Amino acid sequence: MLHRARPPPHSNITKAELKALKNLKDDHERVIMKADKGNCFVVMDKTDYDTKMEALLVDRDTYHPVDKSPFSKIEKEINNRLLDLKRQNKIDELTYRKLRSTDRSPPAIRGSIKHHKPGFPLRPIVSSIGSALYNTSKFLSEILSPIQNHNGYSVLKSSQFAKEVANMEIADDEVMVSFDVVSLFTAIRVNKACEYIRGKLNNDNTLRSRTFLSTDDIISLLDFTLSNNYFVYNNCIYKQIHGCAMGSPVSPIVANLCMEVIEDLAISTSPVPPRVWKRYVDDSFVIIKKDAVTSFHDTLNACDPKISFTIELENNGQI
Numbered sequence: 001m002l003h004r005a006r007p008p009p010h011s012n013i014t015k016a017e018l019k020a021l022k023n024l025k026d027d028h029e030r031v032i033m034k035a036d037k038g039n040c041f042v043v044m045d046k047t048d049y050d051t052k053m054e055a056l057l058v059d060r061d062t063y064h065p066v067d068k069s070p071f072s073k074i075e076k077e078i079n080n081r082l083l084d085l086k087r088q089n090k091i092d093e094l095t096y097r098k099l100r101s102t103d104r105s106p107p108a109i110r111g112s113i114k115h116h117k118p119g120f121p122l123r124p125i126v127s128s129i130g131s132a133l134y135n136t137s138k139f140l141s142e143i144l145s146p147i148q149n150h151n152g153y154s155v156l157k158s159s160q161f162a163k164e165v166a167n168m169e170i171a172d173d174e175v176m177v178s179f180d181v182v183s184l185f186t187a188i189r190v191n192k193a194c195e196y197i198r199g200k201l202n203n204d205n206t207l208r209s210r211t212f213l214s215t216d217d218i219i220s221l222l223d224f225t226l227s228n229n230y231f232v233y234n235n236c237i238y239k240q241i242h243g244c245a246m247g248s249p250v251s252p253i254v255a256n257l258c259m260e261v262i263e264d265l266a267i268s269t270s271p272v273p274p275r276v277w278k279r280y281v282d283d284s285f286v287i288i289k290k291d292a293v294t295s296f297h298d299t300l301n302a303c304d305p306k307i308s309f310t311i312e313l314e315n316n317g318q319i
Helices: 015-026 046-057 071-087 093-099 134-147 158-165 190-202 215-227 251-269 290-303
Strands: 030-034 041-045 063-066 108-113 122-127 174-181 230-233 236-240 276-280 283-289 309-313
Touching: 015 030, 030 046, 030 108, 041 046, 046 108, 046 122, 071 093, 071 215, 093 134, 108 230, 134 190, 134 215, 134 251, 158 276, 174 290, 190 215, 190 251, 215 251, 251 276, 251 290, 283 290, 290 309
Parallel strands: none
Antiparallel strands: 030 041, 063 236, 108 122, 174 283, 174 309, 230 236, 276 283
């Protein structure tokens, strides 16, 4: 750790630069955030940031303002559910105390700027750390994590992807394509996600080694956690009507499992499936016959009416 180094390392910035950074930090008319992609930070005027956030939250198909705070009720309900599971000896005393909410803080939404996209839109991220459902969400993520990434299509990190595609050749009648999901997290239907995950849990022979909870118990907790997606912005309370909150520990796993079901269905039912399909969360790298691109795109979009895919074709051998 740098702060423990003896002697401490010399600063690699000038006094003027350090002063400028301090002034920027103290400037309440600016917002500093980490960019959505890439190892960089973005500085925005706060008015511009607020305008972009309000443009997101005005979407009544996704977000709905709430007059009365639901947070006390949510805390009471999750604690009652956990107590009931403890009484049935499905979770032990230590787990119960770890998951039980005693000092909730409401989730808060923030935007992470997509500096690589036209117009620099924001990706909504709901920080649920310290909320009534955070510990349960984390607990569910530990139970569900082992049932994902078994179909051979998921890529866990860029180095793995680089190795897998390094020596791939593309025939003259093939093309590289990327099919990307439009706003995956907010597009997921909670009831369909729970249905997909129930099926995967029923086929998981290792579940009993991780928990005493039944599939019904897990799905009940998951449905409650995903369905009570409330957050605060500028002292106003909103509910995300459908989808998963990016920022909740279990959401990336739910999104990945939903994508696995969709890609399995599309690839198994397509008359001419891709020769190569590699996916990282909602971004895919595909090699497919040129004359099958449109039909496969249609097949993907037919799998779930709420989840739609955009398409990007290679340009000069790059994508």
